[in-house]
Amino acid sequence: MSVRAELRGVARTFADGTRGLLPTDLVLEPGSVTALLGPSGCGKTTLLRLLAGLARPDPGGAVLFDGRDVTDLPVERRNIGMVFQGYALFPHMTVARNIGYGLEARGVPRAQREPRVAEMLRLVRLEALAGRRPDQLSGGQRQRVALARALAPQPALLLLDEPFGALDAALRLALRVELAALLTALRVTAVIVTHDQAEAMALGDGVAVMEGGRIGQRGTPRDIYERPANRFVAGFVGTLNDLGEGRFCRPEALRPDPAGPLEGRVSAAFFDAGRTRLHLAAPGGGEWVLELEPGQAVPERGSALRLALDEKAVLRF
């Protein structure tokens, strides 16, 4: 069921001449979950729309599903499922009819539609709300309806555009765990667009960090975090401490050590769920961030702190 999707030299220029996406090659293995991560305007949504068939690539680019050229195939004939930013639920239809819409569109008879819709309602735990309309649902419930609507026809490719964008932080976290479990269970080829690095790292088998209309780096979440290809990627996927002379490190590479070679002045300390995040004023004028283990004494603000550095974890750009 899951498709191998491929972009070959796909670019997109908008009507006003701006380049939304520079020529890009990308392969999505069957059943893989890829997170497209980047700031707004980096081209991640454009790439998703090109995969979906909601936008046409500039001449020369090709979109392939299992080796078949689908560049000229409109979105409704690509057998995809899509969760839109803001969900785009049909306001005049009930939850059940929203979820069954893709099946209806594919000509599945009612007798087969109903059990499938019931199954999807169970999957997203909305059995009790089948008869409601979207405006009677909470944000999290709407998100689940949108997901069920996309999944009901068993699409070959699942595309999610900022699926948690409209939700508050606690709900994002809960639904992220839920979605991760669901994607693992379904083994559908999936692409998730997000600007939240924690979300991308948690959900994607692979992450593609995008910048200025192209993919800056592609790899596993750990690869990208520990061996970022450039300064932009490094800064986008995690906190980066500037050690001077093109040397950088992650917060984990620093720890308090009275005999350490570095020294900074404590400027702030934030208590965060068991750990304390310490901000130091670096001698060069920058700022370093490190995390204290639970139980470690928190130094006073303004005091000098000597630090040891894990040389193996130093990044150079």
Added chain:
Amino acid sequence: MRFIPPLVTALVTAFLIGPILLSALAGVTANWFLGLSGGFTLQWIGRVWEHYAHTIGLSVWLAFATLICTLVLGVPAAWSLARSESRAARLLEEALVLPVAVPGIATALGLIMLWGAVGDFRTHWSFVLVGHVLFTLPFMLRSTIAAMKQADLPVLEEAAAACGARFWRRFRTVVLPAARGGILAGSLMVVALSLGEFNMSLLLTSPFTMTLPVGLADSYASLRLEIGSAFTLVFLVLLVPPLIALQMVADRLGGVR
């Protein structure tokens, strides 16, 4: 001071409804110049039915045909205008207020110059229909476009397409329901405007294709005042209840979104 708002409301209502009530009342008096003391009669209403029944039938038929035409032409046009981001589309939308400002008589003259000599078209009811469609179409367009824009239609259509729905299914199951409130409001407007349209109809109608408002003017001009007034009464009794009923249906259907 609490009695002032209701008092103002009552005065304004009286100002609006008074003349119509007076006219309707005149229709059942035996002789308006003798006033109520002259007694009441239904004979004028009988005379109206005798002389003008055909105008009532034609007007209702025309309103219905106008509605069908504006729906068939207006809804697809509204859809493409609402979706288009071109400057021409915006200008055209602005231009849709023009028919309200241009005197109906001018439009009618234009139509007569263009079509007057073409066969028997001039004396056929469809000639009046063309005028009515011309006059009412912008109202259908404007209310439908407004509803479509408010519904965030492009996104919903993309969602439907991503679910695998082809064009006609999207139009039927997403576009039309999303714009339902606007289409119903526009329909109501079109029916009401067509039934009451006089300016253009005065020139477009012929003795064989006389509409109700033209008949009303004709009766005031050529017969007794009481007959014209009785006609007003018939007009109200026939058309106001169905219009109110339509409005109620539209409110109920349009309210649920």
